[in-house]
Amino acid sequence: MKKIVRYLGIAILIAAFGGTLFFLYNKSKKKQDFFENKNPFYSDVVMKTVATGSVVPRYEIEIVPQVSGIIDELYVEAGDKISKGQVVARIKIIPDMVTLNAAETRLNRAKISYEDAQIDYDRQQKLFDKSVISYEEFKSSKVGYDSAKEELSAAENNLELIQNGVTKKAATATNTLVRSTIDGMVLDVPIKVGNSVIQANTFNAGTTIASVADMKDIIFEGKVDETEVGKIKEGMPIELEIGAIDKEKFDAVLEYISPKGVEENGAIQFEIKANVRLKEGQFIRAGYSANANIVLEKKDSVMVIPEGMLQFDNDSSFVEINTGSTEEPVYEKRMVKTGLSDGINIEITEGLKPEDKVKGEKIDPKAMKENTSKG
Numbered sequence: 001m002k003k004i005v006r007y008l009g010i011a012i013l014i015a016a017f018g019g020t021l022f023f024l025y026n027k028s029k030k031k032q033d034f035f036e037n038k039n040p041f042y043s044d045v046v047m048k049t050v051a052t053g054s055v056v057p058r059y060e061i062e063i064v065p066q067v068s069g070i071i072d073e074l075y076v077e078a079g080d081k082i083s084k085g086q087v088v089a090r091i092k093i094i095p096d097m098v099t100l101n102a103a104e105t106r107l108n109r110a111k112i113s114y115e116d117a118q119i120d121y122d123r124q125q126k127l128f129d130k131s132v133i134s135y136e137e138f139k140s141s142k143v144g145y146d147s148a149k150e151e152l153s154a155a156e157n158n159l160e161l162i163q164n165g166v167t168k169k170a171a172t173a174t175n176t177l178v179r180s181t182i183d184g185m186v187l188d189v190p191i192k193v194g195n196s197v198i199q200a201n202t203f204n205a206g207t208t209i210a211s212v213a214d215m216k217d218i219i220f221e222g223k224v225d226e227t228e229v230g231k232i233k234e235g236m237p238i239e240l241e242i243g244a245i246d247k248e249k250f251d252a253v254l255e256y257i258s259p260k261g262v263e264e265n266g267a268i269q270f271e272i273k274a275n276v277r278l279k280e281g282q283f284i285r286a287g288y289s290a291n292a293n294i295v296l297e298k299k300d301s302v303m304v305i306p307e308g309m310l311q312f313d314n315d316s317s318f319v320e321i322n323t324g325s326t327e328e329p330v331y332e333k334r335m336v337k338t339g340l341s342d343g344i345n346i347e348i349t350e351g352l353k354p355e356d357k358v359k360g361e362k363i364d365p366k367a368m369k370e371n372t373s374k375g
Helices: 003-029 097-129 134-163 367-373
Strands: 032-036 042-056 061-064 069-074 087-092 176-179 185-186 211-215 218-225 237-242 248-256 262-265 267-277 289-306 311-313 316-322 331-341 343-349 359-361
Touching: 042 267, 042 331, 042 343, 097 134, 218 248, 218 289, 262 359, 289 331
Parallel strands: none
Antiparallel strands: 032 359, 042 218, 042 289, 061 211, 069 087, 087 176, 185 211, 218 267, 237 248, 237 289, 248 267, 262 267, 289 343, 311 316, 316 331, 316 359, 331 343
16 A cells, blocks of 8 residues: 555656646747738829928018007907008007297297287288388398298197198098008007006107018918928918817918028028918918928829838848738748838839738737638
């Protein structure tokens, strides 16, 4: 009985040892990897670059006053459509006391001179009518009277301009009424009634009363990296995607490329402008951010493969072709020549046929068997 137990124990130890060796052998055995095989296919390849920027009016005008004062009335607000010459605001002039005092003094002197010249003129008129004095003497008094009269009128107008910004004789030409210089839409009115404004002059740009732009003439302003600017030229078509407007694209034509680059975040950027072609009834708000897709090169119906299948050896490119079966693949290296790439698919000009099975991504054997059984 003891011998039987002993032999049984030895047998169990031998079986356990053998099982362990068999388990370790299977575990150390390299499993075969399976890869997805794809055939080359024909497709259009478009290489493009993307420029970021915004859409803005081609011409945006800032309307500034020609006189300083306080805004008495505003006749427009943002979003209004206005025409050239339309009144935007009215300004109430606050005269400078020194200038006002000088104008009043000038007017008083002009009145004194006018009254004196009128007395002299009336006296000479009577004497000339009685033929007591010559015409030359009468003419001299008349010239003095006319000059004094004009000076009085000029002094009155000057005082009215300082006080009110307008004269009675030229009420329609007043500088207190600020008018639009173009047809368009009011984009912004940064001031309110009661705000003080400064006139435009040599040393000051003046206070902006309103910004006006023609919203039918819209352009895209963006920037292109120095690595791409050499591939674009004026007249190229552009497709605009505006983030605020979903599911709609806008056509544009590149019309300007800056001759000088500007450094931004360590890279040289070149400014570009494109004319946006709006359809009938389309409206784009100024300042929308946009992306411009610029087509650099395009090929139709060429043989391509996913770019991830391509492998590189120094300066050469190659793919691996499955010459075996799906269950027992055998891959061989094949050199190929490439063409245009759009970042997803790449053109193959030489080295492949449509029936070739190109090695792709690694897949799970179970998933491969399921796909095979379904097929």
